Amino acid sequence: MSATHARPVGKRVLLMGTCLCDAFFDDVARATVEVLEHLGVEVLYPEDQTCCGQPAFNTGDWDASRQVARHCARVFVGDLPVIVPSGSCAAMHLHGNRLQFEQEPDDDIASLAARTWEVVDFIHNGLGVTRWPGRFDTPTRIAFHRSCHCRDTGTGAAARALLSSIAHAEVVPFGQAEQCCGFGGTFAVTFPHISAQMGSLKIDHIRDIQPDLLAGVDMSCLMHLDGLAAAQGRRVPHKHVVQILRDTLIS
């Protein structure tokens, strides 16, 4: 994405924990802090943060989503990089907001877009970390699900590079990787059948390569896939990429 080079990099950042980590996946937000601190980055967490507004944006209720986005932009005001452990929330800042504020430009919104990084993208392309000093105890086959919101960002390549540099790790490609897992936020709720079918197909392709671990950069996709797989009695252990980075660190 064109914004990649212009975005600020620094050793002090604001963490946007995401609503999903706030509600369910506290360990992912925690791993984000721990990995960034390991890299010498000071992480600040603005208390008043809530959500990026994407759930409302996707339904078309842009009055609602603009309110939430404005709140978000005010909470993260300033000039520090904003780090998000979610490709989807990052895309909301980088792209969704551009769309919904087209007719009513807002400086804080524009500033937020100019400073937002998905965390793995930040580590690799921002901080310039090319190899991860980590190891698995045993050979580990990783299926990496590059979520849809990272189609044209630096995240996918960054995650693959970092994961494959971990000792004993192998990132194994699987079939039809360009296909969506079927989550899509409210889509999963209003199109329950199609969403579940899409998820089942994704699980088929992932299980085909018999991975030891499923890695992702969006807990929403992983939650959806794991929820389906659990209901079907065929779970695959999964982690967010930052959790893997933290858990494999050789201390």
Add this chain to the structure above:
Amino acid sequence: MSSVQPIDLYARRISDEKQLSVMDGTSTGTDKRYRILHADYPDPDALRRLAGAIKDHTLQHLDTYLDAADRALTANGAQVHYAADAADARSVILAILRGHGVTRLTKSKSMAAEEIHLNRFLMDNGIECTESDLGEFIVQLDDDEPSHIVKPIIHKNRREIATTFQREGVADDYNDDPETITRRARVHLRGKYLAAGACITGANFVCADSGRLVLVTNEGNTRFGMAPVPVHIALVGIEKLVPRECDLAVFLNLLGRSATGQQLTVYTEFIAGPRAAGRPDGPEHMHVVFLDNGRSDILASDCREILRCIRCGACQNVCPVYRQASGHAYRSTYGGPVGAVLTPLLAGADFATYADLPKASSLCGACREVCPVDIPIPDLLLRLRHQAHREAVPSPGAVPMSPFAKLATSPSLWRTAMTMSKAMNHLPVQVAPIAPLRNWLGSRTLPESRGGEFRKWIKRHSNHS
């Protein structure tokens, strides 16, 4: 109102056989496209962006290029007609046919003709109209609807086709060997070509500089169709223009690869005009009918990029929703991502009827990634969702978002809600507060709520460091 969207309902009821046909056809199409584009071009995306820019430029100056095309076509000896809407186009075409005393014709594949439901209209007016594209021919025999832009019978398998042929008397016995099917259709159609008095086609491109019309097929049916008849009518959406003949290099290279994974379609016809001195072949009369039918309004809207579309079907092939639901789920000529945008727009005042189509997407962006003219389809879907919301079109299963906005703009309320959400851990699925959520939970397990845990941790963590 049901809490389930119509397209989801359709997908739920589709037969396994049909779903398998669609899934097979689309995933093969997607793979072939990817392989050939990446084998032949170091940076296919750059080519897609170039094609998009050329189309964008054309659309920005559409009045100028339409004028130029009109002059060039007229100079070539063609007659140019304009149709404001579907009814207009149908009567223009009927008048041309009556003027030439035509009672039978063949028609090659044309999405514009599907859009204005030309076949039925001509039949109702006593004109026998035979589809000459194999897929469309089968659709016609079955009184079915095409379900894909490029592969109209992607939803059928060869056993169904063999049965149709036997039932409709195209063949005496059942034979589902694809080559036999094709051969039998060919013999049958040959007679139709010879008996026809006119040939109706669409057009893939019209060059504004030369007035040359470009038609691509894999079956040569346009060539056959035009060879024996005195009248050729081309029905062309006004967005089909390209500025110059040399621009075709970009579009033809992308179209075949994106549509069918071919470097070039088997037949690419360049039609300079009707038969004339120095042009000894083809019909004596050539009529070009430019169809608006809502396109000018789209051009004036914030979804104008959809008019770049060159009808390659790549977005349909790659779309996971289309794969599950099939083109018929979209209740219109155009299904899949392109249809989810185009249909509600073309519907004009009837927008609300099709306002559910743009919802049928996880916004995964696969369509945008394959579109040869770089249409930002997900953005257009979002704009149409916004329009539906502004116009307060009811939407099955929709959850009102203002309570969410209230919560997400009140930090202390939000924090309290996060902590309280743990109560959800102890509630059985059946009492989930809203019906759509129950649908979702029907096939999934919700993770354990850990609301507020991270906030507690980071507070302790910051105090220690």
